[in-house]
Amino acid sequence: MDGHIFxxxxxxxxxxxxxxxxxxxxGLNIIYGISRVINIAHGSLYALGAYFGYTLVATGLNFMFAxxxxxxMVAIVGIVIxxxxxxxxxxxxxxxxxxxxxxxxxxMDGLLKYIxxxxxxxxxxxxxxxxxLTIAGVPYPFYRFFILMATVASMxxxxxxxxxxxxGIIMRAASTIPEMVYSLGIDMKLVHVGVFAFGCxxxxxxxxxxxxxxxxxxxxxGEMLISCFVVLVVGGLGSIKGVTLAALLIGTVQTLGFVFIxxxxxxxxxxxxxxxxxxxxxxxxxxxKFE
Amino acid sequence: xxxxxxxxxxxxxxxxxxxxxLSLYVDKGExxxxxxxxxxxxxxxxxxxxxxxxxxxGTIKINGEDSTKWTTNKVVTKxxxxxxxxxxxxxxxxxxxxxxxxAERKSKKNDQWNLDLIYNKFPILAERRKQDGATLSGGExxxxxxxxxxxxxxxxxxxxEPSQGLAPLIVETVxxxxxxxxxxxxxxLILVEQNYHVAMDLASRHYLMEIxxxxxxxxxxxxxxxxxxxxxxxxxx
Numbered sequence: 306m307d308g309h310i311f312x313x314x315x316x317x318x319x320x321x322x323x324x325x326x327x328x329x330x331x332g333l334n335i336i337y338g339i340s341r342v343i344n345i346a347h348g349s350l351y352a353l354g355a356y357f358g359y360t361l362v363a364t365g366l367n368f369m370f371a372x373x374x375x376x377x378m379v380a381i382v383g384i385v386i387x388x389x390x391x392x393x394x395x396x397x398x399x400x401x402x403x404x405x406x407x408x409x410x411x412x413m414d415g416l417l418k419y420i421x422x423x424x425x426x427x428x429x430x431x432x433x434x435x436x437x438l439t440i441a442g443v444p445y446p447f448y449r450f451f452i453l454m455a456t457v458a459s460m461x462x463x464x465x466x467x468x469x470x471x472x473g474i475i476m477r478a479a480s481t482i483p484e485m486v487y488s489l490g491i492d493m494k495l496v497h498v499g500v501f502a503f504g505c506x507x508x509x510x511x512x513x514x515x516x517x518x519x520x521x522x523x524x525x526x527g528e529m530l531i532s533c534f535v536v537l538v539v540g541g542l543g544s545i546k547g548v549t550l551a552a553l554l555i556g557t558v559q560t561l562g563f564v565f566i567x568x569x570x571x572x573x574x575x576x577x578x579x580x581x582x583x584x585x586x587x588x589x590x591x592x593x594k595f596e
Numbered sequence: 597x598x599x600x601x602x603x604x605x606x607x608x609x610x611x612x613x614x615x616x617x618l619s620l621y622v623d624k625g626e627x628x629x630x631x632x633x634x635x636x637x638x639x640x641x642x643x644x645x646x647x648x649x650x651x652x653x654g655t656i657k658i659n660g661e662d663s664t665k666w667t668t669n670k671v672v673t674k675x676x677x678x679x680x681x682x683x684x685x686x687x688x689x690x691x692x693x694x695x696x697x698x699a700e701r702k703s704k705k706n707d708q709w710n711l712d713l714i715y716n717k718f719p720i721l722a723e724r725r726k727q728d729g730a731t732l733s734g735g736e737x738x739x740x741x742x743x744x745x746x747x748x749x750x751x752x753x754x755x756x757e758p759s760q761g762l763a764p765l766i767v768e769t770v771x772x773x774x775x776x777x778x779x780x781x782x783x784x785l786i787l788v789e790q791n792y793h794v795a796m797d798l799a800s801r802h803y804l805m806e807i808x809x810x811x812x813x814x815x816x817x818x819x820x821x822x823x824x825x826x827x828x829x830x831x832x833x
Contacts, residue, residue, distance in 0.1 A: 474694045478687040485685035488646060489699040490672030490748050 313443040315564060321449050321518075323556025324456030328511035329529055330536040330552055331463065331545065332504030338480040338543040338594065339500045341399060342391055345406040348530025349413035350505050354379045354512025355521045356417055359426045368431045372455075372513055379509025380502040387501040395497070410526070418523045428516035452514055459510065460549065467545065476500065480543060480594070532559075535578045541588020550589060598660070599624040599752060599784050600645070605654035605809070607637075607644050614640045615651070615809030622752075627778055627785035629795040632805030632830060638788040639682065641809060642754050645786075646679045647671045658752070673701070675752070678745035682757040682788075684737045688730035692721055695729045695740055699747035714743045718773075735766035742773065752784045753777075759791045771797050792831055796820060804830045 333347045344350075357378045361371035390409065394401040429435075434448045467473035479486045479496055487493045511529075519525065532555065540551030558577060562570030587593035600622040607615040615637045622628045630638050643649035645656060647668040656664045658675035671677050687695055696714060715722035718739045724732060732740060738758060745753060758774065759767045771794055778785055778798075789795040795802060796817050804812040804827070812830060820827050 471697060471700070474690060474698050477690050478695075478698055481687050481689065482685045484648065485681070485687070486698070487668045488648065488672065488679045488681070488685075489744065490669050490701065491698070492667075492669045494667075 310443045313441050314445060315560065317440065317445055317449065317453065319557040319560040320553070321452050321456075321556070322560050323553035324453055324460070325511055325515055326532055326536050326556050327549055327552035328456055328459060328514070329508050330533040330540075330548055332507040333533055334537060334540070334543065334545065334548045335476070336501055336504040337537075338545075339476055339483075340391070340395075340497045342402045342501075343399065343406070344501075344504070345403065345530070346386070346409040346413055347406075347504070347508055347533065348526035348528070349410050349417070350379055350383065350526075351508040351512040351515075351529050352417055352521075352523070352526030353382060353413065354509030355428070355516040355525060356421050356426075356512075357509065358513030358516050359421070359428050359521050362428050368429075368434070372510070375513040376506040376509035379512070380506040383502045383505025384498055386505075387498045391497070391501065392494070410530075414523060414526060417526075421521075421523075423523060426521040428513070428521060430517045434517075448517055452518065455510075455514060459507070472499075535574060538578050539581050539589060541590055541593025543594030544588055544590055544592030547588045547590040547592050554589070597624045598622070599626075599658070600786070601655075601657040602641070602645070603655045603657075605641070605644055605651045605656065607640050607649055607651045607809070609640070609649065613808070615644070617654070618809040618811060619654075620803055620811060620814075622784060622786055624751075625782055625784055626801065627787065627799040629787040629789055629799035629802045630805055631789060631792060631795050631802055631827070633807075634790070636805045636807050637809035638805055639756055641805075642679065642756055642786070642788060645671070645754065646677065672748055672750075676748075676750050677752045677754060678748055678750035679754045680741045680745045680756065680758070682760050684741040686729040686732065686737045686740055688728065690729055691726055692729050692732070692740055693725040696721070696744050696747055699744045701748050708749045709746045714746060717746075717777075718743050734762050735769065738762065738766075738770050739773065742770075742777075746777070751782065752786065754786045756788045757790065758787070759789065759794045767791070767794060774798055790831065792820075792827060806830070 329347070329351050333344060336342055336344055354375050357375040358371050361374055362368055386409065390405045391402060394405065430448050434451055436447050437444045438447050438450060440450065467476060475486060475491055475496060479493070483493065536548060536551045536555050539555060540548035555574060559570060559574055562573045581589065585591065598621050602618055602620050605615055605618045606613065618641060630641060632638055640649055644651045647666050651664060655662055658671070658677065663671060663675055666675065693711070696711060720736055721740055721743055724736065729740060755774070758770055762770065774785070775798060777783055785798065787795060787799055800817055802815050802817070802820055804815065806812045815823070
């Protein structure tokens with residue numbers, strides 16, 4: 306294979322996978338940072354986004370509309386989850402939400418199989434996204450490039466939200482001294498449900514985006530959840546910058562791993578995670594807030 | 597007119613019964629202090645008013661309305677109460693200006709606080725507006741905490757140990773600022789202090805609190821001056 310083509314394509318592939326990890330892991334991270342909830346069912350919500358996307362596109366809806374609608378539908382499911390199982394356990398130790406969201410994951414994965422079946426499903430992106438384009442003189446699938454653009458756009462809007470808006474200030478403040486945030490008259494119940502729904506929407510977006518790339522199947526949620534936990538551990542739970550970097554790092558290591566030593570790719574990822582846990586327990590930037 | 601009334605409050609921290617039957621009142625426009633030793637339940641009293649440690653028994657009324665079951669944000673938004681804890685709780689990693697903006701509240705009234713007015717009142721905050729709140733000195737943090745409390749346009753301001761951890765000269769500045777605020781605005785002040793000079797300086801009426809939130813007596817500043825022995829006995833100084 307031509308070296309130049311290989312390098313450009315591999316770099317882009319690393320970024321695509323890293324961007325996807327970012328979309329899913331950042332939601333999990335923000336929910337932990339503000340509500341101190343580790344949502345084990347986060348991967349299942351990602352899968353739900355993919356399945357919603359499949360059904361919407363299969364019923365004839367334009368893929369671009371589905372890209373907006375599916376995350377909104379997942380967000381609504383998220384609001385129900387927050388109200389029904391997280392709100393009543395808000396003042397209890399974290400182990401309650403760990404067990405409850407674990408149960409939810411098992412339930413949701415079962416439900417996905419019950420509704421959509423065991424078989425692998427395909428989401429067909431619109432024709433113009435199925436072609437390829439030329440980047441730095443190298444042909445590259447347009448859809449993958451589109452994923453890259455979508456994640457960069459989400460990343461930029463997320464940073465704008467967190468740095469520039471009042472909602473973002475509240476989110477940053479609440480991740481440090483939550484009690485003072487409600488002592489200033491902020492309705493924290495609204496913040497908790499808003500943040501959870503937002504994280505779910507990002508997972509749903511990741512799901513429908515990943516659908517055409519990896520196909521849609523019942524186990525996809527569990528696989529993504531594990532990758533996201535690796536990203537969170539490496540980036541430092543609660544650190545937005547750390548997790549952004551870690552998502553790109555893990556995306557890169559995993560992509561290169563599959564290119565060079567296919568069978569042991571995940572081994573490299575886990576060894577890396579173990580080393581970081583051992584020597585940098587607060588993540589690559591030392592900003593982790595795990596309690 | 598009573599702006600705040602506590603009637604036979606009982607409050608717990610876990611299993612420990614910290615406040616056992618506390619009653620007190622504050623009139624509109626008054627400045628009242630709660631004086632007492634460490635651990636008698638002064639801060640818990642304030643937390644009960646704020647809904648942060650809701651009382652297990654008894655009633656709290658703000659502006660005549662029963663607020664016992666109100667959430668903290670309702671106490672702030674509906675009761676117009678601002679709470680400035682002893683730790684000040686300036687958000688780290690958040691700039692001075694952002695610390696103020698969190699508490700910003702849009703209302704139709706003209707006499708409301710906004711960023712410009714706060715910066716006018718506290719020029720040092722304007723100077724440090726882009727700085728991380730955590731990098732401010734103790735006195736500056738206290739100014740920021742007060743400014744942030746004002747941003748929600750309170751009619752009652754609750755201050756927990758505003759002098760704690762500050763150098764005497766800084767305490768003077770803080771006290772002057774609070775005094776001026778009470779004069780300019782129609783603020784009602786509720787103050788918890790161990791430094792009785794500060795309490796005498798700021799408040800006109802004083803509750804002496806004994807262990808488990810029992811109120812020993814309710815004295816005016818003048819009575820306190822005349823009966824310093826009693827005051828000193830309660831403070832253990």
